[in-house]
Amino acid sequence: MTIKDIAAQTGYSVGTVSRVLNNQPNVSEKARKAILEAAEASGFQLNTNAQQLKQVRSQNILVLVKGSSNQLFGSLVEELQTRVAATPYHLVVDYMDEYSNEVLRAVQLSREKKPLGILFLGGNRKSFLADFDRIDVPCVLVTNDGSGMPFGNLSSVFCDDEQAVREVIEQLISWGHQRIAIIGGDRDNSDTTRCRYDGCIAALEANGLEFDPLRDYANVRFSYAGGYKGAEALLAQKQEYTAIFCMADVMAMGAIRALTDHGLRVPEDISVVGFDGLPIGEFIIPRLSTVSQDVQALAQRSLEMLRKGFETHSDPIHEIVPAQLQWKESVKAI
Amino acid sequence: MTIKDIAAQTGYSVGTVSRVLNNQPNVSEKARKAILEAAEASGFQLNTNAQQLKQVRSQNILVLVKGSSNQLFGSLVEELQTRVAATPYHLVVDYMDEYSNEVLRAVQLSREKKPLGILFLGGNRKSFLADFDRIDVPCVLVTNDGSGMPFGNLSSVFCDDEQAVREVIEQLISWGHQRIAIIGGDRDNSDTTRCRYDGCIAALEANGLEFDPLRDYANVRFSYAGGYKGAEALLAQKQEYTAIFCMADVMAMGAIRALTDHGLRVPEDISVVGFDGLPIGEFIIPRLSTVSQDVQALAQRSLEMLRKGFETHSDPIHEIVPAQLQWKESVKAI
DNA sequence: TTGTAGGCGTTATCAC
DNA sequence: GTGATAACGCCTACAA
DSSP states (O other): OOHHHHHHHHTOOHHHHHHHHTTOSSOOHHHHHHHHHHHHHHTOOOOHHHHHHHOSSOSEEEEEEESTTOHHHHHHHHHHHHHHHTSSOEEEEEEEOTTSOHHHHHHHHHHHHOOSEEEEESOOHHHHHHHGGGOOSOEEEESSOOTTSOOTTEEEEEOOHHHHHHHHHHHHHHTTOOOEEEEEOOTTTOHHHHHHHHHHHHHHHHTTOOOOHHHHEEEOOSSHHHHHHHHHHHHTTOOOOSEEEESSHHHHHHHHHHHHHTTOOTTTTOEEEEEEOOGGGGTSSSOOEEEEOOHHHHHHHHHHHHHHHHHSOOOOOEEEOOOEEEOOTTOOOO | OOHHHHHHHHTOOHHHHHHHHTTOSSOOHHHHHHHHHHHHHHTOOOOHHHHHHHOSSOSEEEEEEESTTOHHHHHHHHHHHHHHTTSSOEEEEEEEOTTSOHHHHHHHHHHHHOOSEEEEESOOHHHHHHHGGGOOSOEEEESSOOTTSOOTTEEEEEOOHHHHHHHHHHHHHHTTOOOEEEEEOOTTTOHHHHHHHHHHHHHHHHTTOOOOHHHHEEEOOSSHHHHHHHHHHHHTTOOOOSEEEESSHHHHHHHHHHHHHTTOOTTTTOEEEEEEOOGGGGTSSSOOEEEEOOHHHHHHHHHHHHHHHHHHOOOOOEEEOOOEEEOOTTOOOO
């Protein structure tokens, strides 16, 4: 079933059928009605391949999600979906694992999907500096800082990770915590990890607390199991930590389980803080203290910035959306 | 940059370039080398649209995921990815929400991606009966029973939900539980819900326990919040339940939180069982008792069955993979 | 308002 | 082995 069949069926030409199916003007009501009916009846859908092959520009907004099991991005995509539904645009979501090069993928998909713009959910500075100049449509980097990169078509929305983490640590200190450990990722390969790490160090140093990365920092994967292992590694240091900051909620949940298994109560014996503000944090026992990223705001602002980019061709914007510290049951003052 | 440019650059024709880029025979080593080098140098990639438009059959295996936030399917897709990586095939994953018609989507994508076969992760009998005859490639319905449907190209792998749930309930009863409530979804619109519900009823009836659906069954969404609301609704019935069976782990986690908030301890005051065997169940407090679906086996068998379908053109198979009851900290004998 | 025809980037079928 | 060339299904001038 192709556009030709519909044309034959209705007696109109492929041109008219195409115009109707694309909601274009210059078609009589009669033709529109007949063609839509025929299409409906046979369940006809335009072939996206042919469409995109021919089109110079689609109505697509491309969303590149780096890290397919990142639940924060999951919520973000949902949020984006509902917002885009109310616009004339269409969302094309592409998932990739944490280790793929998001920019090269974007170059490839740009050529194929001919998107109006691209939303990067996660991304590394290194990849952008290397290849982003091959992309010419407006883009927004979401949850990472894109300022300071020399690109005229790259905006960004993100929360100030470093600042948020600094506040977390300082709050913990003000509540009497002196021995604070950290569970995070690889600071050499993740900008996010690096920012959050810097925030920790800044706060600890400002308060004259000693911190030995080799002893007090656990470098693990961003997962439940990673958090579990991280906490066990820290316990093995026999440092009597009073608090652990985890760079992701999933890590925090794994850590809480490990601590519990080793006979420690959270928060009575040790406090735990996460990062992201995942929905599940509200449901676990104890409720998780966390830095909550404003998914709503991230979705709204990134879309607005992208639209401004391709609708009015305006200059890139770099914007911080505030993160919110949420102190829940997993933390206790000493 | 197109295949033509590569042809011009290397002095060969588009035909030869195409053959090289598709690893086809009848190309001299010299040509192959020159063309691959040129492609490499410019980072050239074939345009998928043009490719799929022209191809009669791709090397794609299409995976249709119904319910994009279903974490069980998330693990399944990961499992499938790693397994397919070792084959000459390629996975194309398409996510859709719980309320879309998976079969119509499959018809559309079939036409476009020209897949060798399709894996349905989740699906409803109703949609299949209505439109599946429009699909002619081999398919496997995963986690739902596809037997009893009159299609020569539809296999299925699933766990015996009804049986598993029956065992759960009977085990609870044997441990002294008499007042058992259930949190689940909409039995009219979800085959899975219906199966699990039937299993409950069968076990309860067989043991002479009374069960009033209006009072003892909470129909909510498959989410943390759904489980929370479900548990609250049940508590409002003032029935002194000793155990709650939830049709999904996410529901169970929400329920545990609600029970805790209402001053009940799990499992001391009330036992909770989930379904799915999500990784996180191992990390929450208390560790969740659940019916663990064998993701490995589901992935392995569904792929094998699909390959058998399009490689040897054999008849559909319907197979049950055993689910495993995992009794953890969230359950206690009375 | 409608029809016609060329071409998007590839694959596939021929000849050579 | 290699090179033309006709599709694939659609969009888009342009002509009618």
